Amino acid sequence: SQQGEEDPQALSIQEGENATMNCSYKTSINNLQWYRQNSGRGLVHLILIRSNEREKHSGRLRVTLDTSKKSSSLLITASRAADTASYFCATDNAGNNRKLIWGLGTSLAVNP
Amino acid sequence: DTAVSQTPKYLVTQMGNDKSIKCEQNLGHDTMYWYKQDSKKFLKIMFSYNNKELIINETVPNRFSPKSPDKAHLNLHINSLELGDSAVYFCASSPQGGSSPLHFGNGTRLTVT
Numbered sequence: 001s002q003q004g005e006e007d008p009q010a011l012s013i014q015e016g017e018n019a020t021m022n023c024s025y026k027t028s029i030n031n032l033q034w035y036r037q038n039s040g041r042g043l044v045h046l047i048l049i050r051s052n053e054r055e056k057h058s059g060r061l062r063v064t065l066d067t068s069k070k071s072s073s074l075l076i077t078a079s080r081a082a083d084t085a086s087y088f089c090a091t092d093n094a095g096n097n098r099k100l101i102w103g104l105g106t107s108l109a110v111n112p
Numbered sequence: 113d114t115a116v117s118q119t120p121k122y123l124v125t126q127m128g129n130d131k132s133i134k135c136e137q138n139l140g141h142d143t144m145y146w147y148k149q150d151s152k153k154f155l156k157i158m159f160s161y162n163n164k165e166l167i168i169n170e171t172v173p174n175r176f177s178p179k180s181p182d183k184a185h186l187n188l189h190i191n192s193l194e195l196g197d198s199a200v201y202f203c204a205s206s207p208q209g210g211s212s213p214l215h216f217g218n219g220t221r222l223t224v225t
Contacts (some may be wrong), residue, residue, distance in 0.1 A: 031211050037153075042116070042202055042216030086153060092211040099168055100214070102155040 006089060006106040014111050019076040021106040023089030024069075030092045032065060032072050033100070037086045046074075046087075079110045115139050118203045118217035125193055126225055132189045133220045135203030143167070144186040145214065146178060147202040155202075161186055162208075193224045 007022045023032065031050045035043040047063045049056045049072065056063045062075040076083055086107050090100040118135040125131055137144060145168075146158040160168035164180045175191045186203060200221050204214040 033213060035214075040218075042204075042218045043155075043214070044216070045213035048211075048213055088155065099157055099160065099170075105153050 006087070006103045008106060009104070010107045010109075012109040012111065013079060015079060015081055017079055017110075019079050019083070019108055019110070021074045021087050021108070023072045023074070023103055025072075025089075025091045025101075026070065027093055029067075032063075033090045033092070034061075034063060034072075034074050035088045035090065037088065037105070039085070043088060076108075079108075081110050081112045084108060084110045116203055116205055116215050116217040118201075118220055120220060121218065122221050122223075124223045124225065127193055127195060129193050130189070130191045131193060131222070132187055133201055133203075133222075134185070134187045135217060136185050137203075137205040137215070138184065139205055139207075139215060140184075141205035141207050141215070142183060143206045143208060143212075144180065144183070145204040145206075146186065146188050147204060147216075149200045149202060149219070151199070159186075159188075190222075193222075195224050198222055198224045 005024050013019055029051055031048055033048045034046040037043045047056055047058050049063050049065045060077045065072045086105040088105045090102045116137045143162045145160045147155050148158055149155050157170050158172045159178045161180045163183050177189045180186045200219045202219045203217040206212040206214050
């Protein structure tokens with residue numbers, strides 16, 4: 001069953017602005033991962049954050065995790081047109097055969 | 113130097129036909145997967161293999177049969193194709209199952225007419 005739910009479903013911003021996407025989930029997790037999917041391509045892993053971590057950074061990406069609210073956010077700072085893609089969160093549920101559960105994704109458009 | 117490669121990229125076929133999609137990874141990973149992504153971009157796991165052994169079979173119709181001749185290859189054969197099988201199929205691999213990050217191929221867009 002679907003676990004992760006991204007919010008918003010679609011986001012359109014101007015180059016240079018920050019983009020924030022949220023992911024909510026329902027059950028306890030071992031970790032949460034964010035992926036990017038460019039049009040017509042496969043998903044690319046961005047960041048993995050473990051259940052005992054609260055924040056992680058990678059370049060212009062910042063991921064937070066709030067296990068009490070069962071939510072995570074992905075912040076892309078100083079966005080570029082090349083950041084235009086769909087972004088997915090995936091949760092590794094504790095005890096659920098260790099398979100990833102995926103959300104529906106946020107479609108981000110960064111306008112030049 | 114492609115990490116996870118799958119062929120073909122596009123597959124257009126008629127209902128009732130049988131088709132195969134091939135996947136190979138050169139990352140030395142132990143675990144491989146098949147995912148289906150529908151028109152709304154929802155990703156659903158179909159199968160997972162670890163070292164040629166089936167780990168996950170996610171209530172997929174038995175018209176779909178994965179085959180892993182070795183841990184670097186995971187092929188997907190589909191019998192008696194139906195309209196509802198139209199989707200993008202992704203192969204992926206990971207160093208170990210469960211929580212490790214996945215490396216995806218670029219997908220095979222299957223269109224059944």
